[in-house]
Amino acid sequence: MTNQIVSFVIIFILIIIVFSSFVTVKQGTIAVITIFGKYRRILTPGLNFKIPLVENIYSKISIQNRSVELEFQAVTFDQANVYFKAMLLYSVLDQQEETIKNVAFKFVDERNLMQALIRTVEGSIRAFVATKRQSEVLILRRDIVEHVKDQLDVILEGWGYHLQDLQLNDITFDEVIMKSMSQVVASNNLKAAAENEGQALLITKTKAAEADGNAIKISAEAERQASQLRGQGVALFRQEVAKGMTVAAKEMESAHMxxxxxxxxxxxxxxxxxxxxxxxxxxxxxxxxxxxxxxxxxxxxxxxxxxxxxxxxxx
Incomplete structure (x- = not known):
């Protein structure tokens, strides 16, 4: 009876060992294998074999894109507070063994990685904004993103990651500054409207003056032609009167009158x-x-x- 129990236990242990020798790795994930705490190899997605009781799965690393939202404050060169809301998109650089080793062993855990990543992005943006004036920040959104990417790409590659995208979703200032900026925009709009209205009035007046000038020219030309025709008519009238008087005079002379x-x-x-x-x-x-x-x-x-x-x- 005792031998049967021992055999049953041995068989059960062998079954557990056999089943534990096979590991399934999900798609989009890389498993890191260690032996007695030392890095051994990586397992790719699918069914994999590992040495039971010797090889151990240290961690499973996702190679899919990951995102994190950031909210932080910066100060401009002219001492204005700027508030940022950003979205950071990053992923593992590639599936090469050296890259996976960096991802697995550079940080103690995911929490420490995120803390370092967030602080690095915030520090890069703060350093850039500190060299710019408050009036320049809003129009430098693309420049800020490019500056952060240029700095973070090198740092993240050393950690085994790659910065896919950085989006500055919202840039705001203190309420007082926002009001003053709105007033500046409103005054500029009023100025532009006044200039446009002045230009329109100038064009209208110019066109009206041109029309009046053309009307005067046409009227003068018509009056000149009318005067010329009246003069010609008077001249013809006088000629006809003179002809009539000449004929009448001749007739009277012939009649001895x-x-x-x-x-x-x-x-x-x-x-x-x-x-x-x-x-x-x-x-x-x-x-x-x-x-x-x-x-x-x-x-x-x-x-x-x-x-x-x-x-x-x-x-």
């Missing part, structure tokens, strides 16, 4: 025209014999001048 009758008729027609078209009620005329004779002589001299002009034109 005095040509002064033509002038007297024109004089009376003029008085009739004045009476019909003037706005007044009284026409003052020199009715004396001397005045009548003087008027007749002037009209006869005008008739002679008109006849001479016509003859010169025909020649």
């Amino acid at each position: 005095d040509t002064s009758v033509i002038l007297f008729t024109m004089w009376t027609e003029s008085i009739k025209h004045f009476a019909e078209n003037s706005e007044g009620n009284v026409i003052f005329l020199d009715g004396s014999a001397d005045g009548m004779q003087r008027t007749m002589k002037e009209m006869m001299s005008l008739n002679v001048l008109s006849a001479d002009k016509i003859q010169n034109t025909k020649k």
Whole structure:
């Protein structure tokens, strides 16, 4: 009976040893094997064999991307407090044996790794921000990220990690500074709006002045052409009157009549025209014999001048 119990125990122990010799490593994970506390080898994802009771799984390292959120404060060159909210994305550098050894043995545990990583990122950003003024920080978001990456890549590679991405999700200042920045932005917007309004008013006034100038030019040109046409019409009228008077004078001479009758008729027609078209009620005329004779002589001299002009034109 005792022998059966011993055999059963031995068989049970052998079964446990056999089953413990096989290890399953999940996808995205690397297992680190040690022998009596010393590094031995790594196990890749899948079913692996290890020496039972001798080889021990020291740790399982995830090679997948990991993220951590950061919240910290920095001070600018002009003593303004800046508050950052960031997201850090990192992963194991590669699956090479030396890299896995660094990841497994550089830090006591994951907590110490995270503490070192966070403090390194915060220190790098604080050192960069300390050289910049408050007004420059917001526009230097990309420069801050590039500066941190350049410094951390070298440090993290020594730990067996790689910085995938750093995102500065939020950058804020003290409430007083935020209000002053808002006032500056508002005043700049008002200034830009005033400048735009002034430019629009200038353009409107310029276009209106150009339109007025063009209208004046067109009106002047039209008046010039109208004056020219009126002058031509008056000249033609005078020519026709002179021709008519010449013909009438010739007919009267052939009939042996005095040509002064033509002038007297024109004089009376003029008085009739004045009476019909003037706005007044009284026409003052020199009715004396001397005045009548003087008027007749002037009209006869005008008739002679008109006849001479016509003859010169025909020649």
